[in-house]
Amino acid sequence: xxxxxxxxxxxxxxxxxxxxxxxxxxxxxxxxxxxxxxxxxxxxxxxxxxxxxxxxxxxxxxxxxxxxxxxxxxxxxxxxxxxxxxxxxxxxxxxxxxxxxxxxxxxxxxxxxxxxxxxxxxxx
Amino acid sequence: xxxxxxxxxxxxxxxxxxxxxxxxxxxxxxxxxxxxxxxxxxxxxxxxxxxxxxxxxxxxxxxxxxxxxxxxxxxxxxxxxxxxxxxxxxxxxxxxxxxxxxxxxxxxxxxxxxxxxxxxxxxxxxxxxxxxxxxxxxxxxxxxxxxxxxxxxxxxxxxxxxxxxxxxxxxxxxxxxxxxxxxxxxxxxxxxxxxxxxxxxxxxxxxxxxxxxxxxxxxxxxxxxxxxxxxxxxxxxxxxxxxxxxxxxxxxxxxxxxxxxxxxxxxxxxxxxxxxxxxxxxxxxxxxxxxxxxxxxxxxxxxxxxxxxxxxxxxxxxxxxxxxxxxxxxxxxxxxxxxxxxxxxxxxxxxxxxxxxxxxxxxxxxxxxxxxxxxxxxxxxxxxxxxxxxxxxxxxxxxxxxxxxxxxxxxxxxxxxxxxxxxxxxxxxxxxxxxxxxxxxxxxxxxxxxx
Numbered sequence: 355x356x357x358x359x360x361x362x363x364x365x366x367x368x369x370x371x372x373x374x375x376x377x378x379x380x381x382x383x384x385x386x387x388x389x390x391x392x393x394x395x396x397x398x399x400x401x402x403x404x405x406x407x408x409x410x411x412x413x414x415x416x417x418x419x420x421x422x423x424x425x426x427x428x429x430x431x432x433x434x435x436x437x438x439x440x441x442x443x444x445x446x447x448x449x450x451x452x453x454x455x456x457x458x459x460x461x462x463x464x465x466x467x468x469x470x471x472x473x474x475x476x477x478x
Numbered sequence: 479x480x481x482x483x484x485x486x487x488x489x490x491x492x493x494x495x496x497x498x499x500x501x502x503x504x505x506x507x508x509x510x511x512x513x514x515x516x517x518x519x520x521x522x523x524x525x526x527x528x529x530x531x532x533x534x535x536x537x538x539x540x541x542x543x544x545x546x547x548x549x550x551x552x553x554x555x556x557x558x559x560x561x562x563x564x565x566x567x568x569x570x571x572x573x574x575x576x577x578x579x580x581x582x583x584x585x586x587x588x589x590x591x592x593x594x595x596x597x598x599x600x601x602x603x604x605x606x607x608x609x610x611x612x613x614x615x616x617x618x619x620x621x622x623x624x625x626x627x628x629x630x631x632x633x634x635x636x637x638x639x640x641x642x643x644x645x646x647x648x649x650x651x652x653x654x655x656x657x658x659x660x661x662x663x664x665x666x667x668x669x670x671x672x673x674x675x676x677x678x679x680x681x682x683x684x685x686x687x688x689x690x691x692x693x694x695x696x697x698x699x700x701x702x703x704x705x706x707x708x709x710x711x712x713x714x715x716x717x718x719x720x721x722x723x724x725x726x727x728x729x730x731x732x733x734x735x736x737x738x739x740x741x742x743x744x745x746x747x748x749x750x751x752x753x754x755x756x757x758x759x760x761x762x763x764x765x766x767x768x769x770x771x772x773x774x775x776x777x778x779x780x781x782x783x784x785x786x787x788x789x790x791x792x793x794x795x796x797x798x799x800x801x802x803x804x805x806x807x808x809x810x811x812x813x814x815x816x817x818x819x820x821x822x823x824x825x826x827x828x829x830x831x832x833x834x835x836x837x838x839x840x841x842x843x844x845x846x847x848x849x850x851x852x853x854x855x856x857x858x859x860x861x862x863x864x865x866x867x868x869x870x871x872x873x874x875x876x877x878x879x880x881x882x883x884x885x886x887x888x889x890x891x892x893x894x895x896x897x898x899x900x901x902x903x904x905x906x907x908x909x910x911x912x913x914x915x916x917x918x919x920x921x922x923x924x925x926x927x928x929x
Contacts, residue, residue, distance in 0.1 A: 394767060399631065414767070419793050421801065 355383050358449055362425065363472035364464055369449065370425040372459070377426045380453045381413060381444060384476055389415040392444045397433040398455055404430065406464040411454050413444065422454060427462035430455050544749060547883040548914040552861045552905025553693070553893060554615065554642050554719045555752065556744045558832065559909060560820070564746040567819045568812055576811060582787045588811065589786035592774040595818040602724050602821065602829075603738045604731025605760035609771040611809040612757030615741035616648035619687060619717050621770045621804055622739045622759065623649050623660075626685030626713040628768045628803070633658025634682045640670040640692035641717055643893045649687070658684075668854035668863040668901075669696040676706040685713040685737070690730065691723060693893075694854055694903070695840075695861030700733035713737060720744045721758065722836065722907075723859045725829030730760075737761045744907075746820025747813055756813035767793065770804030832908045836860035839906035839915060846919040850926040861905040863890060869899040875925035876902075882921055884914075 361369045367385035371378040386392065396412035404410045409421035410430070433455045437443060444452035467475060484492075489501070498504060505513065525533065544557040551557070568574065576588045592610045599608035612618035623635045635653060637646060639662055646662060653660045663678045665671045670692045679686055686707060691697045700716070707714040716730035718740035724730075730738035742756040743749070761769055767790070775789035793803040824832065840860045844853040847864070850871070854863040864887060866872035872889070879886035887902030910918075 396767070414793075419798050419801075 355387065356449070357383065357469050357473055357476075359469045361449065362466040362468060363475075364423065364425045364466060365475060366423045368422060368425050370463075370466065372426075375428075375459050376431070377428065377457045377459045378453050379410075379422075379425060379455050379457060380448055381422060382472075383448050386445050386448045386452070389413060389420060390417050391415055392441045395434075395437040395441045395444060395454065397435070397437065398430045400430050400433060402430045404428065404457065406462050414441075423464070424457070425464050425466060426457060426459045428457040428459040431458050432456040542883060542885075544885070544909075547885055548910055548917060549885045550904050550906060550910070550918065551885050551888055552695075552720070553888050553903050554644065554741060555749045555755070556720050556722075556905060556907055557749060557909050558722060558744050558907050560746050560748055560816075561823055563823055564816050564819045568815050573812060573815050580788065580791075582785060586786055589774050589788070591815050591818055592809075592811065593776060593786050594822075595814040596774060598818055598821045599742070599758050600760050602721055602729060603735075603758070603760045604724070604729035605735065605738050606731075606763040607766050607769075607773070608758065608760035609769050609773050609809075611742070611811075611814050612739070612759050612771060612806060613810060614753070614755050614757045615642070615717070615719060615739065616645045616757075617806070618739035618757030618759050619645040619715075620649040620652040621806065622715045622717075622737045623653060623685060623687065624804065625737060625761070625765070625768050625770060626715060627656075627658070629765055630684040630711065630713060632682050632684040632712075634680070635660045635685055635687065636663065636675065636678045636683050636712070637661070637687040638663040638665055638670060638675050639894070640665045640694060640696070641687060641689040642693045642719060645689075645717060658682075668694040669856050670698055672698060672700075672702060676702060679706055679710050679712055681710055683710060683712040685715045687715040687717060689717040689719070690733075691718070691720075691727075691859040691861065693719075694863050695858040695905070696854070697727060697857050697859050700735075704734040707736075715739065720860070722829060722832045724833075725824075725826065725831075726833035726837070727859065736765065742813065742817045746816040746823075754810065754813055756810040756817060758817075766790070768803060771806045771809055833860075835908035836906055839908070839910050840904075842912070843904070843906060843915050843918060846915070848919075848923045848926045851922060860907065861903065864902045864904055866900045866902075871926065872900050872902060874928065875922055878925045879918070879921045882917060884918055884921060886918065886921070 361371050363369050363382060367382045369380050369382050392413055392415045394414040398410045404424045404427060406424055406427045408424050410424045411422040413420050413422055434453050549557045572587055582589060596608045596610060612621060627633060650660055661678050663674050670688055675686060675688060686703060690700060704714055713736040715737045716735040721740060722744045738760045740758055742758045747755060772788050772794060773790045774786055777785055777787055779785045837860050840858060840862060847853060850867060852865045876886050887904040889899060890901040890903050891897045891899045
């Protein structure tokens with residue numbers, strides 16, 4: 355299982371990559387592994403304002419349907435349309451091609467963990 | 479396991495423990511007048527079995543029902559023939575006693591039946607995908623409205639009074655608990671005013687729900703509605719109450735419906751005093767994840783053998799709890815089996831024959847009307863509205879018809895209280911014979927010429 359050091363994580367197993375005021379969001383390697391084969395990703399609408407902790411996307415696997423919660427607040431400016439045809443990218447490359455949405459951040463954020471804290475959290 | 483009732487000693491021990499002297503003391507809150515004491519019912523002496531059968535057979539013979547009269551009632555429930563094979567199949571213990579088939583390991587037969595039911599419903603309606611059924615047409619319409627709200631993320635629902643008022647009542651009941659309004663566009667005559675419906679669509683409209691054929695049996699061109707929905711991004715939702723007609727006329731899918739919902743009662747299910755019936759729901763493949771209920775899917779097991787499983791149930795309540803797509807927790811499995819059995823018996827040609835006979839019967843009836851009675855204008859399927867000069871004339875005919883064992887129609891004000899009480903909603907199926915229709919027309923002429 356990988357936990358890249360340049361990302362931040364939530365206790366609900368989302369990750370966020372902050373570059374200036376743009377945040378890229380996805381679910382962690384641990385989350386995709388726990389969910390199993392992902393068959394559908396329900397993407398948010400571009401332009402939607404989300405608050406930290408708000409459910410902004412839905413990931414459906416053969417086992418369950420789970421909400422994806424926003425690590426940071428802001429406006430959705432881009433979604434990963436490729437997931438509509440190839441949702442399995444969330445399984446194969448959760449931190450790369452499996453990203454879900456990009457947000458122009460408002461500055462507000464949920465409780466974020468760094469690599470060490472998230473690793474510790476998973477071990478607990 | 480045997481049933482072991484309490485002994486007298488058990489009862490006494492329990493009464494003593496709670497400090498009651500007699501079991502009667504436990505019922506003191508109920509007024510004494512309602513207590514049944516030995517002998518107080520004043521029942522007749524016991525009858526032997528043959529006597530019981532005779533007594534109740536005689537009582538049952540007094541009933542007038544669709545099976546021993548000439549029956550012209552519709553309004554959402556229809557008197558079609560149910561072949562004996564349907565009852566035989568659904569009475570088999572494997573189907574009759576089955577409950578929700580969560581476990582593919584033990585429920586392959588039930589799951590396959592549901593899969594085939596879905597396939598047949600989707601083909602009949604001309605839609606890409608159908609679910610494993612809803613409880614009835616009214617709740618299916620309400621769920622379609624909720625589904626459209628989820629898909630479009632808009633809140634307004636547009637419908638019209640030519641949609642069965644009971645479907646609208648249930649839908650309104652669901653929607654009043656949510657934000658967003660429900661516009662019910664009035665129809666002046668006994669047909670759908672499609673221009674008025676189209677004018678009511680705006681950019682907040684999640685869906686437009688029309689009935690086809692509508693509540694009054696009217697058929698009309700739905701192409702302008704498809705264009706209007708495309709222009710605003712609203713979903714086109716087509717309700718129906720008797721899908722046998724789609725054996726002959728274009729089904730909702732051919733008009734480009736996004737969601738089609740209605741009753742499956744006509745497909746092998748007796749009217750049965752209003753239930754159990756079944757709701758059908760079908761939609762475009764791209765909307766399948768917002769569909770309520772469950773879908774059975776075809777798959778392969780690890781040995782590569784064909785198998786059936788519940789798919790999409792991940793969105794249902796037993797997994798997703800309060801975030802479930804809908805509140806429907808089950809389906810009408812036995813009624814699905816009846817529909818699938820009926821449709822497989824009838825086939826395309828059989829269903830077309832049912833529709834042709836149903837439509838021809840109405841045409842024969844309408845063409846023989848006396849000039850005092852008007853049938854609603856415009857093309858009809860197998861249901862229409864007859865209008866009399868006044869309530870007295872109509873009721874005189876209904877009385878005469880009743881005396882001749884003819885159920886002549888439903889007073890329209892039963893569904894639409896604002897209507898002038900001089901109309902009858904009249905439906906035909908393949909069941910009435912030519913003689914029944916001439917008897918109907920004779921009674922009509924006699925009633926009209928009395929005054």
